[in-house]
Amino acid sequence: MINNIETSVKKTINSESKTFNSLFKMDVLKGLSSHPKFLSSKYFYDKKGDALFVKIMNMPEYYLTNSEYDIFKNKTEALVHGLDINKNTDFDLIELGAGDGMKTKELLKYLDRENYQFTFIPVDISQNALNNLETSLNEELPHLSIETKQGDYFHVLEDIKTLPKPKVILFLGSNIGNLNDDQARKFMLKLSNTLHKNDKIVLGIDLIKSEDIVLPAYNDEQGITKQFNLNILARMNRELDADFDLNAFTHSPKYNEEEGIAESFLVSKIDQTVRIKVLDMTFNFYKNETIHTEISRKYNDSILEHILEHTDLNVKDKLTDSKNYFADYILNKSNH
Ligand SMILES: C[S@@+](CC[C@H](N)C(=O)[O-])C[C@H]1O[C@@H](n2cnc3c(N)ncnc32)[C@H](O)[C@@H]1O
Structure with missing residues (x-):
């Protein structure tokens, strides 16, 4: 029917x-x-x-943003270290579902300050979100090379595959949590297949915790x-x-x-x-x-392992916030 x-x-x-x-x-x-x-x-x-x-991100109940911001603000060096990027190699930093980029800006500022060579490619389904992000980045980081891409990230992966430079993919804010487990498995497999050996993913996920913390968010x-x-x-x-x-x-x-x-x-x-x-x-x-x-x-290590089991992605590193509410996993693509 x-x-x-x-x-x-x-x-x-x-x-x-x-x-x-x-x-x-x-x-x-x-x-x-x-x-x-x-x-x-x-x-x-x-x-x-x-x-x-x-507005939701600024609510006291929405702990997700502050938790991941804590990682991006206070563990930036460890994050960049885990990405294994050579300062002399030009790479693409691609963010899927970038939104207002509030946390990413901490990473961008660090990379810019340390003279890394990269182009930032934020992808979002909302053209309005991309316009706002581009305007604010042009003011805050005028030398940043930025190319916005509007579209559904499921479809945009096809275009990303053809980009020749090494890639770091950011999939933050527990965006993966908006997919059920079957969709998440398919998405991570497709994402894995768009990458080359030693490309990296930073996957931000909300950790399983009690109802009194989660539900008010x-x-x-x-x-x-x-x-x-x-x-x-x-x-x-x-x-x-x-x-x-x-x-x-x-x-x-x-x-x-x-x-x-x-x-x-x-x-x-x-x-x-x-x-x-x-x-x-x-x-x-x-x-x-x-x-x-x-x-x-919400995730834990074993649920993530299950989601990644048919991919060529391995967990290389795991960074958590001070309250242990949220984790950013660094995933490495192990094969071509
Ligand atoms: C929950 S917000 C998170 C924003 C940001 N990543 C963060 O961590 O603060 C989700 C963002 O992803 C975008 N989005 C949602 N579904 C999408 C899809 N299927 N394809 C591309 N962007 C999507 C939304 O427009 C929004 O900007």
Whole structure:
């Protein structure tokens, strides 16, 4: 059934250019036609979502940013040492899902100060995030060589593969946690296959910890995470001419401490029908029906090992923050 819908939408969009908007339409149709319903967290990030995420990073409850910032600010030298970069070799520093680059700037400043030769290539699905990052870097590090790349990192890997210089890939902020284990395994295999021998990855992951620390990060007192989650409905209203009533849905985060998986849902408060004009379709929601919008997987060494088992990536180093909440793993590509 879903496959039929998907095929017919694919036919429709084949005649249009494969714009981001067409993919958004197709993903919304697929997600809201499924049981249970789901939407990809990558669609949180438009101009409004980017600004809300910056607010989230500044919330006292969102320990992830401060923890990883602690590593980038206070263990910069150890981090660079683990990357084994020769000062005379030109390399590409590629960040997948760069966002506002707040932590990366600590590394960039160090590399710049120490005269390393590199080009910084931030990749993000949000052009707005890239524009903001480029503007701020032009001010803070005017000599930095920077090339932004807009796109979904799953697709951008194809282009990255063709870059000839040695590579250091940054995949920070527990971005990998937004993939389920099966997606993470496939992604890391694809990433491993885009690299050459001795290229490196810095993988930032949130470590499994207790519910009293994790859950407030996705359910803050001020309601910023709630606004962030609801923004995906507001985005469909703006871009797909939908008529979601934001007051008729609520934000519901959950955390399973044993598995180390946090998830966010939107829950319909009432029986309701929503029209999405651009799709020329209506979708029914019953009272208490959920839309799954985000997974935030937490890790430990053995889960990571399992994710990497079919890749040519080996853990070379592991740096943690002072509270042991977060880890940046340095992975080495061992074969061609
Ligand atoms: C949780 S934020 C983390 C930002 C930054 N890496 C950090 O650690 O602060 C996720 C970022 O990745 C981007 N993003 C999310 N899904 C993406 C995808 N599939 N492809 C490319 N960028 C994506 C978002 O636009 C956002 O800037």
